[in-house]
Amino acid sequence: MPREVMIHPLAPAGEPIPLVLVAHGSRDPRAQASTRALARGVAAARPGLDVRSAFLELAEPTPAQVLSALRAGGAPAPIVVPVLLTRAYHGRVDLPAQVAGFDCAIADTLGTVSEPLLAGLVRRLREACPEYDAVVLAAAGTSVASGRATVAGVAAELGRRLGVPCEVAYASAGGPGGADAVAALRAAGARRVAAAAYFLAPGRLYDTVMSDALQAGAVGAAAPLGAARELVRLVLAAADAAAPQLALTAA
Known part of the structure; x- marks a missing residue:
């Protein structure tokens, strides 16, 4: 990706505003x-920026x-970015x-349909499986209606971009699960x-x-977005x- 050239906003004292990336956290050390x-990756894109992780x-x-x-270190009030x-x-x-x-600003979550998100999903998918005629968008799952609507919106846009049917699958919160989504697509002719x-x-x-x-x-499974340049x-x-x-x- 082209190097990020925007200078990060400065605090009144002239220091770059620190970023705190907050993820869910997991018992699996791969997640952390x-x-x-x-x-x-974020720090490398903005040299000199203090970027920290939390869970x-x-x-x-x-x-x-x-x-x-x-x-305690006298840093400016940070921006907290939910890695969700x-x-x-x-x-x-x-x-x-x-x-x-704490004196901080909380950014929005990252899942709203956007060009970087779709590009990252497509690239990870093609790395794993270059040929397909239908796609399952696999997600963690949530019982919150707005969250499920977000996932459904991303699936719809991903399908349009790829020109193939796309069904959502969830790991939890009442499904449909991965097998259900694959079966539905195969029943429709995929x-x-x-x-x-x-x-x-x-x-x-x-x-x-x-x-x-x-x-x-399913003929292939994409890796998570991870530290992708799009993310x-x-x-x-x-x-x-x-x-x-x-x-x-x-002010």
Whole structure:
């Protein structure tokens, strides 16, 4: 990707505003490693920027620990970027509760339909499976209607971009599961169904839904977005959009 040239917004003291990338967290160490790799990619795209990782649960450091360390070190108020693909419970409730009492701005989640998100999903899919006539968009799952609508919207746009049918599959929250989605597409006439990954990092839910799809006959399963250059772009765009919140707070 072209090197990011936008200068990150400055705090009143002239220092770059730090970024705190907050992911869900997992018992699977691959998930934390993926988030830290993304943080390194964001820092590389904006040299001199202080980018840190935090996790809502199942791993440390927590957002409060990172924000406390920044405050103790005299850093400017940071921008907190939720490394989440839907604005469900963790984005709407959990994260704001965990950063309550700290001077910071919270960016939007990363899953809204956008060119970088679609490009990242397509690239990961083609890396895993260059030929297919239908696609399953595999996601973690949520019981929140707005979150499910987000995933459905991304699936619709992904199908339009690829020119093939696209069905959503969930690892949890009541399905349809990976096998259900593959079966529905095959019943409609598809012969080579591939699974795209609406996941930021590997872990139990990713493994569950992808295994389900492959066992049902999917011809390939894409890797999570991870530290993809497209995700780096999304993080920086979300941070830039949230920066005015800090200016309003300081005014």
